[in-house]
Amino acid sequence: MSDAAFKTVLISLQQTIKAVGGLNDDPSGSVSCGAFVNTYSALFGFPTYDPAQLGPTGQAALGSYQAALAKVIDTSRDEYLFCVSVVQGTPTSPFIPAQHWELSRMGVNQALELLKPALALFGISS
Numbered sequence: 001m002s003d004a005a006f007k008t009v010l011i012s013l014q015q016t017i018k019a020v021g022g023l024n025d026d027p028s029g030s031v032s033c034g035a036f037v038n039t040y041s042a043l044f045g046f047p048t049y050d051p052a053q054l055g056p057t058g059q060a061a062l063g064s065y066q067a068a069l070a071k072v073i074d075t076s077r078d079e080y081l082f083c084v085s086v087v088q089g090t091p092t093s094p095f096i097p098a099q100h101w102e103l104s105r106m107g108v109n110q111a112l113e114l115l116k117p118a119l120a121l122f123g124i125s126s
Contacts, residue, residue, distance in 0.1 A: 075107020
């Protein structure tokens with residue numbers, strides 16, 4: 001994969017991470033579980049890379065990409081699982097537990113920080 005193609009993937013990841021966070025920032029205080037499930041699920045579509053597939057800039061950015069992706073997947077998992085139960089019609093409560101969405105939102109902020117060095121290598125300010 002060329003570094004230019006990897007740059008496009010980095011930008012897409014940044015947008016997806018921001019979308020996960022944005023779903024937790026709805027001024028109404030509610031989260032659209034259908035949208036959350038779809039957005040979170042999109043994270044699993046991001047590719048894994050062998051460093052040999054990338055050019056020098058991509059190789060330098062790979063660790064940041066991997067760390068950001070892993071962080072948002074990990075910290076938003078519980079909210080995703082809760083929302084899956086809502087979408088399936090089997091929620092244990094109509095309200096997402098605060099620890100789920102707070103951890104998810106905090107993880108989004110951390111993931112965006114982890115992604116900054118990779119974006120900077122490609123001249124992208126966040």
